[in-house]
Amino acid sequence: MKKLETMSCEELMTTLMRPMEFLVDGLITQGLFILAGNQKVGKSWLALDICLSIAKGEKVIGRETIQGTALYLCLEDSYIRMQNRVYELTDEPTDKLYFSLLANTIGNGLEDQIRDFKIEHNDLKIVVIDTLQKVRSGDEQTYASDYREMSVLKDLAAELGIAILLVHHLRKCRDSDPFKMISGTSGITGCADGSFVLKREDRSQPFATLSVVGRDIEACDIALKMVGSRWTVTAPPMQKQPDIFAFVLHDFMVGKTEMTTTATELSSELEKRFHLTIPCNMISKKLMQHGVELEGYGLSFRIERSHGKRKLRLYYDRSGDSGDGRMMWGDNICLAGTQEFANVIDTSSESGDGMDKGDGKSVSGDGSEYAIVDGMPVPIMRVNINDVIQQCAERLRAKIAAERGIVVPEFKLAP
Numbered sequence: 001m002k003k004l005e006t007m008s009c010e011e012l013m014t015t016l017m018r019p020m021e022f023l024v025d026g027l028i029t030q031g032l033f034i035l036a037g038n039q040k041v042g043k044s045w046l047a048l049d050i051c052l053s054i055a056k057g058e059k060v061i062g063r064e065t066i067q068g069t070a071l072y073l074c075l076e077d078s079y080i081r082m083q084n085r086v087y088e089l090t091d092e093p094t095d096k097l098y099f100s101l102l103a104n105t106i107g108n109g110l111e112d113q114i115r116d117f118k119i120e121h122n123d124l125k126i127v128v129i130d131t132l133q134k135v136r137s138g139d140e141q142t143y144a145s146d147y148r149e150m151s152v153l154k155d156l157a158a159e160l161g162i163a164i165l166l167v168h169h170l171r172k173c174r175d176s177d178p179f180k181m182i183s184g185t186s187g188i189t190g191c192a193d194g195s196f197v198l199k200r201e202d203r204s205q206p207f208a209t210l211s212v213v214g215r216d217i218e219a220c221d222i223a224l225k226m227v228g229s230r231w232t233v234t235a236p237p238m239q240k241q242p243d244i245f246a247f248v249l250h251d252f253m254v255g256k257t258e259m260t261t262t263a264t265e266l267s268s269e270l271e272k273r274f275h276l277t278i279p280c281n282m283i284s285k286k287l288m289q290h291g292v293e294l295e296g297y298g299l300s301f302r303i304e305r306s307h308g309k310r311k312l313r314l315y316y317d318r319s320g321d322s323g324d325g326r327m328m329w330g331d332n333i334c335l336a337g338t339q340e341f342a343n344v345i346d347t348s349s350e351s352g353d354g355m356d357k358g359d360g361k362s363v364s365g366d367g368s369e370y371a372i373v374d375g376m377p378v379p380i381m382r383v384n385i386n387d388v389i390q391q392c393a394e395r396l397r398a399k400i401a402a403e404r405g406i407v408v409p410e411f412k413l414a415p
Helices: 009-014 043-056 079-089 110-120 143-160 186-191 245-253 263-274 280-289 291-295 385-404
Strands: 022-024 031-037 069-074 097-100 124-130 163-169 194-199 207-214 220-227 230-233 258-261 297-306 309-321 370-373 376-379
Touching (some): 022 043, 043 230, 245 263, 245 291, 258 263, 280 291, 280 297, 291 297
Parallel strands (some): 069 097, 069 124
Antiparallel strands (some): 258 309
């Protein structure tokens, strides 16, 4: 009998794991998903738009995507129909979206077909199977059979590190819980990592609701409207506050090589220095959540126990810092022209001849303030706030013109 492979709670809470990747922000991660709806409700249009948007790296229903190859198994359609649909959504083809009209069934070759495609297209992100019924092996519909077939696809998604989206139907009976209307037993939805139900109360109207639930996604209802042949959101998703933990921890460690502290002490330091409030019982969790990101900034850490207390040992290696030691959190950029805490010297003005470090005067004795950076005097530039606003506006105008081709009129300050 094979022995159970286990992980202790201590190991689980201190093992750095790669964070989950959202292919569609807040909606689709790597794993198995169901997209269900009534016939002709527009679920295939949404599935195709998701594939096309991932292939192009563009937004879909108002959400960012991660670009990569997409495979659409359009098992109930023809190439002429798919050609017409693609032309409804875009004028520009992409070399990262592929279609197939035929596929084997679950347990009878489908998994190998997807594996072979992954070998040929290493950046494969998502496979859409439209519809699930076309790849089912038999007519038996019990909880065990449903769960068994879904488990095959779920394990395949985990093995290849991709998302598999199954287009499926709803039962005719109505229910206050839309997910209970998904055809089949609860073995289908119970095995899936997430489910989407597209409901359209009046087919003569372009409005619908996309109900969302999942293990790693926030349950919500998204109001949609069909514009042309594309589903669009009637209201953009609520913007979340940016998580700046990795940035401020990087800036905190710049100039240090190693530091041993406690979660309470680190929480206090981050609040005092960066006005970032993180409860001490959340510090270790934040470190684990951002571990991979922190590595790219030259930071690593260990969580240890010493005399019954949990200690955090932080390390910083500038050679591994993608920012080469520059400050990453904008509120901490030094006006003296440097972005490094380690090289900034107090520049408070004092009387003197301008020849001593830290007296607040230039070496020429002209009375200007300066800071010493890498042993060299650098004058402190006093910038007018209007000039700063103008510079920011110019950068934004240039960015919008480059990315969207939109020329924004020149920004004029009120007198």
